[in-house]
Amino acid sequence: MRFMMLMIPKGYETATPGTMPSAEGVAAMMKYNESLQKAGVLLALDGLHPPSMGARVTFPGGKPKVTDGPFAEAKEVLGGYWMIQVKSRAEAIEWASRCPASENEIIEIRQVQEFSDFPADVQKAAARLPEMQMKSGQRAGS
Amino acid sequence: MTATDIHQAIDAVWRIEQARLIAGLARMLRDVGLAEEFAQDALVAALERWPQSGIPDNPGAWLMATAKHRAIDRLRRNQRLERNQEEIGRDLEARQGMAATELESALDDPVGDDLLRLIFTACHPVLSTEARLALTLRLLGGLTTEEIARAFLVPEPTVAQRIVRAKRTLAEARVPFEIPRGEALAARLSSVLEVIYLIFNEGYAATAGEDWMRPALCEEALRLGRILAELAPLEPKIHGLVALMEIQASRFGARTGPSGEPILLLDQDRARWDHLLIHRGLAALERAERLGGALGPYALQAAIAACHARALTAAETDWARIAALYEGLAQLTPSPVVELNRAVALSMAFGPAAGLELVDKLTSEPSLKLYHLLPSVRGDLLKKLGRIDEARAEFERAASLTRNARERKLLLERAAACAGGPLQDRSAEPTG
Numbered sequence: 001m002r003f004m005m006l007m008i009p010k011g012y013e014t015a016t017p018g019t020m021p022s023a024e025g026v027a028a029m030m031k032y033n034e035s036l037q038k039a040g041v042l043l044a045l046d047g048l049h050p051p052s053m054g055a056r057v058t059f060p061g062g063k064p065k066v067t068d069g070p071f072a073e074a075k076e077v078l079g080g081y082w083m084i085q086v087k088s089r090a091e092a093i094e095w096a097s098r099c100p101a102s103e104n105e106i107i108e109i110r111q112v113q114e115f116s117d118f119p120a121d122v123q124k125a126a127a128r129l130p131e132m133q134m135k136s137g138q139r140a141g142s
Numbered sequence: 143m144t145a146t147d148i149h150q151a152i153d154a155v156w157r158i159e160q161a162r163l164i165a166g167l168a169r170m171l172r173d174v175g176l177a178e179e180f181a182q183d184a185l186v187a188a189l190e191r192w193p194q195s196g197i198p199d200n201p202g203a204w205l206m207a208t209a210k211h212r213a214i215d216r217l218r219r220n221q222r223l224e225r226n227q228e229e230i231g232r233d234l235e236a237r238q239g240m241a242a243t244e245l246e247s248a249l250d251d252p253v254g255d256d257l258l259r260l261i262f263t264a265c266h267p268v269l270s271t272e273a274r275l276a277l278t279l280r281l282l283g284g285l286t287t288e289e290i291a292r293a294f295l296v297p298e299p300t301v302a303q304r305i306v307r308a309k310r311t312l313a314e315a316r317v318p319f320e321i322p323r324g325e326a327l328a329a330r331l332s333s334v335l336e337v338i339y340l341i342f343n344e345g346y347a348a349t350a351g352e353d354w355m356r357p358a359l360c361e362e363a364l365r366l367g368r369i370l371a372e373l374a375p376l377e378p379k380i381h382g383l384v385a386l387m388e389i390q391a392s393r394f395g396a397r398t399g400p401s402g403e404p405i406l407l408l409d410q411d412r413a414r415w416d417h418l419l420i421h422r423g424l425a426a427l428e429r430a431e432r433l434g435g436a437l438g439p440y441a442l443q444a445a446i447a448a449c450h451a452r453a454l455t456a457a458e459t460d461w462a463r464i465a466a467l468y469e470g471l472a473q474l475t476p477s478p479v480v481e482l483n484r485a486v487a488l489s490m491a492f493g494p495a496a497g498l499e500l501v502d503k504l505t506s507e508p509s510l511k512l513y514h515l516l517p518s519v520r521g522d523l524l525k526k527l528g529r530i531d532e533a534r535a536e537f538e539r540a541a542s543l544t545r546n547a548r549e550r551k552l553l554l555e556r557a558a559a560c561a562g563g564p565l566q567d568r569s570a571e572p573t574g
Contacts, residue, residue, distance in 0.1 A: 038254060039158060040368035043418060083418075085361065090150035091157055115395060115414065127413075 002043065002085050002112035003092040009079040010104035014070055015050035028100040036084060036095065047080035076106070083112065148193050156185055159202040160284045165256035167209055168319050174263055175309030176213070178281060184209035254373040259319050261370065265334040268315045273308035274337045275344075280305055282369075283362045293359050294344065331374075335383050335440065338366050342387050360391055371426070381430035382441025388423030389447040392416040403548065408456040420451045442471045461491035478507045486519055494526040514543035518553060525560060534560035 012019075021029075036042035051069040058065050071077075086092050089111065096107040118126060143151070160181060167177035184205040198204040264277040279285045279293075287305065291298040322330040345359030367384040374380055396414035399405055427448055430441045437445065446467045453459040468484035481504055489497025501520050510516045521536030537557035541550045 038369065038372045040365035040372070043422070085365070087157060087358075087361075088150065088154060090147075090154040094151060094154035094158060 001088070002083060002114070003089070004110045004112060005082040005084065005092065005096050005099075006108040006110060007079045007081065007099075007101075008076045008106040008108060009102075010076075010106070012050055012079050013074045013077045015052060017050065017053045019050050019052075021047075032098065032100055033082075035098070036082065041084045041086055041091075041095065042082065043085050044083040045081065048078055051077045079105075143196075145193060148197075149189075151197055152185075152188055152192055155188075155197065155201045155205075157284050159205055160185075161260065161282050162202065162257060163205050163209065164281055165260040166206060167213070168260060168263070169256050170210070171213065172319055174260070174281065174312055174319070178309070180209040180213045180216075181205070183212045187212075255321060257369070258321050258373045261334055261366075261373075262321055262330055263312065263317060263319055265330075265337045266312065266317050267330070267333055268317060269308050269311055271337075271340065273304050273311070274333070275340055276301055276304045277308045278337050278366070279341065279359075279362065282366055285362070289358075293356055331377065331379060334370070335379060338363050338370070339383060339387070339440070341366070342390075346390060357394070360387075360394075363387060364391060376433060378430040378433040378435060379438045379440060381426045381433070382438050382444055385423045385426035385430060385444035386440050386447060388419045388426055389444060389451050392419035392423060392451065407450060408459075412454065412456075415451070423451065424448055437470070439471060439475050442467055442474065446471075459490070461487050465491050478504055478510045479513075482510070482513075482516060482519060485523075489523055489526075494523040498523040498527065512543055514540045514549070514553075516540075517543065521556065521560075525556075530560045 033042065033045060051071055051074065054069045056067045056069070056071055058067065084092060084095060086095065089109070092109050092111075096109055099107055101107060115123065115126070163181045163184070164174070164177045167180055168174045171177050171180070187208050188201075188205060192198075260281060261278070264281050265274045269277065275294075276290055279290050280287070285293070287302045288298050291301040294301070321327075342360050342363035345356045345361075345363065364384075364387050367380070367387055371380045371384050392415045393407070393410060395416060396410040396412070397405055405411075423444065427441065427444045430437065430444070446464050449460050449464050449467070465484055465487035468480060468487055472480045472484060481500060485497045485500040485504070487497075488500060489495075498520070501516070501523060504510055504516060505520070517536040518540035521533045521540060524530075524536060525533035534557050537553050537560065541553035541557065544550050544553065
């Protein structure tokens, strides 16, 4: 089964544009990433720029409304993610526990939905989903 | 944490640590069997202690320290030490005083050499193929005997026996715990790759609705391949195998229909292919190609699989390239089955006559005498060429050779469709 490990660094919600982790922090995290890769469980990973460089699109009354970051109301924001392939939820938790994270960081573990997890009616409604995933994946891969 | 939670957590720690633990112990004890035994002892100790004490900060180092203490105790109790064991005993005594950080680094094995040694030992040619598969899944995959038995559809005692005998064989043959060097390396690496691919195929051959352990074998083989690719990143053969397994695994969701019936590659709904695995497979293939040298058999098969993976529809498949890749494969690993596949690719690229020319050469091949796909392919090509009576005879022959009831039914239906004679079947002729 596949899990996303979502990194939620406290304080990132107010980080200024262009905020970057320290070289030491990155070095420690790279060691951890390597341990995931060497164990054959790492499928993908990415880090995200702070929300102050992003935007939110909300839909008040069903109409899109754009708000530039940072977002005053946001208490927890994503800083990055890992996607791992493991045998159990407990194994995902164990891997997350080994992350050299600091006191103000949270890792949320969420299982990735597989197409076969959906009931028949949802599979029907989502019939073109894998196709979209395939095409976007091919673009990324080309 | 509840008792269930802690046991699941210990299971997870074990899955992550056990191979490195056994590998580190095997280097010290120079015996894979003993190493596994003491690693198991450490697991039992963890199961006793951790529910009360909680999981230690560095569970791997804890397991390693515990296993080593058990090993020392056992060797001390043993009154009739052989000289060899005395040495090991002294070695362990010397290491016993190591600080926790040193223990950690002993376990750390940054280059992964111990793990690599363990893989080479478990796949040693002194062992039978069955023994290599079982031992690899046991020592590297951490699967239980019960899990291995379920995966291979054999009784549990059979697997237990295989593993016990394999460990004894390794000890009796005094197989050194090392990474082969020089000329031996290529052959030994081939043995490792063969074992991993056999594990993969054992799982891949299973169809949906069967025991979950069989698909789990594919995941295990992929994991071993990915680990090996990190341990020996400069070996193009490993990346070739990983690429092949990633791309084949990408088709999992599309290989069976709603009632579990197998769906052939060209009929699969390509939207169901796993884009992430395809992407990883193509990247691994690129790595193999970048490392230079001629592509090995796994990389060539991966390149063929990649042709299918890149085509958005079956009609867009680059059959000319596939035919050329099969030709390369036939040169490396000559086999009538590869030739038959090449014939199919040729017919798709250049028309049925081009394929039939090659297939006709294979009809006298003794090893294909009972192979149902030969008359099945030949029938298909003959039908496309309008030689309907001959086609019918070939489909009937293929039906009599297959052991798969579903396939036999399909072949007999195709034979029956030819019964109308050539005039009615003109529509089956190629139009250009």
